[in-house]
Amino acid sequence: MKPARPAPETLRRDALRDGLLATVDLLKRRRAADIDEATIEEYVTLNWLEWHGGSLRLTTTGENMCKHLTSVLDRNTPRSAY
Numbered sequence: 278m279k280p281a282r283p284a285p286e287t288l289r290r291d292a293l294r295d296g297l298l299a300t301v302d303l304l305k306r307r308r309a310a311d312i313d314e315a316t317i318e319e320y321v322t323l324n325w326l327e328w329h330g331g332s333l334r335l336t337t338t339g340e341n342m343c344k345h346l347t348s349v350l351d352r353n354t355p356r357s358a359y
Contacts, residue, residue: 293319298346300326301335309333 283291293316300320303311309332317333320326325339335343 289319290323293323293325294342294346297325297339297342301339301343304333304335 296316297320300312300316303309309317317326320339321328323338324336325342326333327336
């Protein structure tokens with residue numbers, strides 16, 4: 278029996294999750310213009326980013342996702358890399 282294929286929306290959410298840290302880095306460097314508008318809207322729809330006074334910022338959900346992704350990366354980085 279073949280494993281079920283993930284739905285396209287699941288694949289897109291995974292891709293957005295995988296790009297979140299890079300997106301946050303662009304925001305911190307004030308390079309929001311380098312983020313595709315459709316991608317921004319998807320992050321807003323997921324409640325990971327929000328508009329605040331004309332600027333984008335992480336929501337609490339987005340902050341928690343970043344913390345989770347960072348902890349996963351830290352666990353998967355060999356100690357010799359430090």
